[in-house]
Amino acid sequence: MRADDDDAHEWLDAEAGPLVRSYAVTGGRARPGASTFDLLTYVVGTPAGQRRHAVHLQPEHRALLALAAEPISVAELSSRAGFALGVVRVLLADLLDEGAVTCLAPAVAPGHIPDDHILQAVILGLRHA
Template sequence: MRDELPGPHHDWLDSDAGPVVRPYMMTGGRVRPAVGGFDLVAFVVAAVAGGDGRAEQLQPEHRQIVRLSQEPISVAEVASHLDLPLGVVRILLADLLTAELIAMYEPSSAPSFPEDDILKAVVNGLRAL
């Protein structure tokens, strides 16, 4: 049985057709986030409850991000759940961060290198081969 969609009906348009709105329309044509770089493993946490009045006045994608981020979720997972390109999700996250509807927790940027003793042992082991 065919889902009843509003408007004109087409044989090629069904529930499996995916989003009809192009990603650049969701971002208003922007290609870079206004703030932040949003690492893939950074965590997003909602700063407001899902039913908050400010969140209800947003675009559907923004509202979905606020709902998803009621518990910490990574940027990569948000993109996966929304089934949107990562660049689009980063712009939507920047909008929410600017509106103070979410908080971001970036991973530590300090690299941890192995100690010199371990590296020397590996080099010596390779030389022994």
């Protein structure tokens, strides 16, 4: 292989691995289908999901189920699992379709954010805590 051939294939280095892997993990899907998962949505594994999670699920599905033994937000699940948020949403949709997880709506509905003065008071309180 010539030196200029190496330059042409720089995108194939180790940094490209996770991008290709994410695509493979989700089976090429970029959207979670009919299910939508807000960052603040809590998910928790069901007893049936916990029993059968070792049988036919991918390791990534099993990792999410293990982390969701207790209610956990989608954002926190993504962070703890080390998976991109889009990947987590697709995998959670699979688990929801299987009945392996249930969703709990966030305390604040998306688009209904508290007033600025409430948020400012919270920030002020956190600074003094």
